[in-house]
Amino acid sequence: MDLADKAVGLLLSGISLSVFTYYTFWVIILPFVDTDHFVHKYFLPQEYAILIPVFALVALLCFLCMFVGYVMLKSKKKKA
Template identity: 35%
Template sequence: MGASDKLLGGAMLLTAAVVFTYYTTWAMLLPFFDSSSEIHNFFPPREWAVRLPAMILLVGLFAIGTFVANTIIKENRKKARQARLRTA
């Protein structure tokens, strides 16, 4: 494992930790602060704490579905090509 792999892994871990901390503060801790508190200025409206992950989930499921469908189509084309070569 090279230094670039470790650097990339560290950057990904740091990004995940920052996103986790921000989202946890936004979704779980923000309701305990008074609505006039300055901390509310650092976060979008609370309904986006549900909408944003739902959208990300939908996009992720669409990407996975597209990848699987594309793989299946390519595999079927490859099998059809091989079957045509055997009969010819």
């Protein structure tokens, strides 16, 4: 395996772990912390904890539908 591939994999793993830790703390632990605590200034309001994943899921589904449609149109042209 190339060194660049390992570096990219390590970088993606680090980013994924950071996002998972941030989101988990935001959704599970932060509601039990007092609202006047300084840690609240590092997080978005709780409504975004649901809106961001829903938006990401809708965007992913739209992309997948467009990709499947593109592949179907391309395969139809090959048959003709």
